[in-house]
Amino acid sequence: MAFVRYEKNQEIHDDFLFCQPLLGHTTGEDILNVMNKFMQDNKISWTKYVGISTDGAKSMVGINKGLIAKIQKVAPNVKSIHCCIHREALATRKMPADLQKVLDESVKIVNYIKGRPLNARLFAQMCEEMGSSHTQLLFHTDVTWLSRGKILSRLFELRQELQVFLNDKFELKKCLHDSTWLSKLAYLAEIFSILNGLNLSLQGKDISLFHVQDEVNATIEKLKLWKTRVNNGELDSSPSLHEFVIKSFDKIDTDVLKCLTEHLDGLQEGLKNYFPDLTTNLEWISHPFNIDSFATPDNLSNVEQEQLLELSADGFWKNKHKECSLAFFWLQMQQLYQNLTEKVLKHVLPFPTLYLYEVAFSALVDIKSKKRNRILDVEPHLRLKLTNREPDYNHLASSQHKQIHPSH
DSSP: OEEEEEEEEEEEEEEEEEEEOOOOOOOOHHHHHHHHHHHHHHHGGGGGEEEEEEEOOHHHHHHTSSSHHHHHHOOTTTTEOHHHHHHHHTTOOOOOOOHHHHHHHHHHHHHHHHHHHHHHHHHHHHHHHTOOOOOOOOOTTTTTTTTTHHHHHHHHTTHHHHHHSSOSSSSGGGGGHHHHHHHHHHHHHHHHHHHHHHHHHHHHOOHHHHHHHHHHHHHHHHHHHHHHHHTTTTOOTTTHHHHHHHHHHHOOOHHHHHHHHHHHHHHHHHHOOOOOOGGGGGHHHHOOTTTSSOOOOSSSSSHHHHHHHHHTOOHHHHHHHHHHHHHHHHHHTTTHHHHHHHHHHHHSSSSSOOOOHHHHHHHHHHHGGGGGTTTTOOOOHHHHHOOOOOHHHHHHHHHOOOOOTTTT
């Protein structure tokens, strides 16, 4: 399943390209053969490619036999991009053993309720009688990016209901009466909810690498601030934990604060490793009017440097730059500074995420249901489902090959 992003009529378009089955193996060579056949059938040159975004699978990014390596032999200028949503999930996976234990025990508690239909029905009935805002817990799955923040928040909100519902024979019931365990749960619910916000900001159309980098850098700065506050014993950054500590009349343990600090350090390090800063030679793309704050990029020709200096002094476009997206702004510059814009589009056009693929996969699951599982060629159905274009009904109706049914 492939998507394409291209520039046409001074606009950026994201379109569904094709969906073809892999009948044999799923190696990089097999995927390349499918892509190459599509390119030849539609007379598309590999030189048109500027970047390819993948999920980081071995068949895609293998050094010798991966798809990217094979494409770069044909088109050396193609840049490989690992989906930023996948990278964010990898960067936030590691945590201290104490917090990991709380997460694992939380999942076991949820599974004990949700994994047994009778327990789920009785728990829902009890929550309704108690007037709770929620009546169900949420299942956790590593495949779903937003899972941890949602299930932990729901578990923490229903902790009192669980204290009443669970019997003493269930070993993990004691965790729900342990203030230290609950304080760690409150922190995890809060921090993963915040990471969910970062995750959502990386999804959607018209997202560029520069937008991703800005969002990640902002999150890293927040984590630094939260770490400083935690070291000072301040919990204002985590409202759930702060409220819980006040209501429980217990002073949070120093070991817990140390554990939280360690986790915040790990998150910062993980995000920095998976999202290294863009080179200074690219700062002029996102901040073309601040070239005084950094040296003139040495990767530009003399003509391009002169065009950049001319643009940076234009007060009209400086105000317009604040009102529109990065891609739209540079597309407006296409006629004025053609050489400069061509270089910019090579960095703005590539997909930073596989968001469109995830949307398409959800559509595929909806299309190929149990009642329609015999559909072999799903590409026409997907194209109709995913396109934003309106059909030209007049043209279709006037076609010589289409006849109106006599009954109409």
